[in-house]
Amino acid sequence: MTATVLGQDGPWTEDDYLALAGRRGRVELFDGSLHVSPAPTPRHQRIQRNLGNLLEAAARRAGLELLETVNVRLRPGRIPIPDLVVTAPIDFDEPMIEARDVRLVCEVVAPRNAATDMVLRTHYYAAAGIEWYLLVEQETGTLRLYRRQGRHYREVSVTKPADVLELTDPVRATIRPEDLVP
Template sequence: MTEALAMPPNYRVGPWTIDEVAVMPEDGMRHELVEGKLVTSPVPPPPHQNAGHRLIRILEAAAPIEFEGSPETNIRIGPDMFIPDVMVARSASLCEPGSLYVYPKDVILVGETLSPGNSKYERVWKSQRYAEGGIPFYMEIELPTMPRVTVYELRGTEYVRIADARAGEILKLSEPFEVSFDPSDLVGPRR
């Protein structure tokens, strides 16, 4: 005899719409939408989240006043919805009452913290969709033993690496705004 697989009462295969995913109740999981499929992953561990929050503070301090940083904010790209770890977008788009997501036209930079289980999804699929959405800058943050930050600029339809630094080095950018920091500032106890 085979056992039936038990599914929660609200489970369904799909396809899902962006509006359905955007209003899902908070359940401790991240819900993204890719080609009508619901992609669910656990909320990242504290070091991952802490690095993102620190990076947002660094970027926000350097950004022009009309931009601000935001962690884990829904971004709609066509029929898909992603949740980057780090986003710098027009303040007005982040403060719009009742908004469930922001659009790429309002976003100047997104960043993803790579983890062993998500690096291909982040590096390949999500970065490609960010490029298709026209987001000018993309950042990859690697944490495990020696923090590293790599920055890409959109040129045509692809991202091209423009800066890279490991812990102990200074990452310097002149675009999308002037900012410099050591990737080691993203990890460990505050100094």
């Protein structure tokens, strides 16, 4: 179906992928295959925006950038679009952020896509060397913070509604689940 809709068969290269600029929906590249998702639900978008609002000032204070839904090259041919990333200073005109510049990656777990966020992305982000990974479970409001240990992540904390997550690295921020979830 993807080849018919997008007009190409067979493995996709980064150049093929970048030529799709302007397509609707979220299109990601995973090892020669495209992963196409519809736009996130309004609930997902609200959680993402609220988290972005909390992290933006903290990132700036640390001399870092907060970006939403950007291409992140984990390695050649592997380009997801995370919900939020905190990065080192970057070139704003480049079509992709390199994984080596990402300090924290954040995903809002969509119920229809939970396996991708909790298994596939977790593996890929850790293997690419991204130090911190924050998952927001939109159904429960639970925050799961992971830190890279080798090529995998170790869960550092689980924050449920009524609790508080105090981030100290790579940015200093206080996050309350009830401030994120509508």
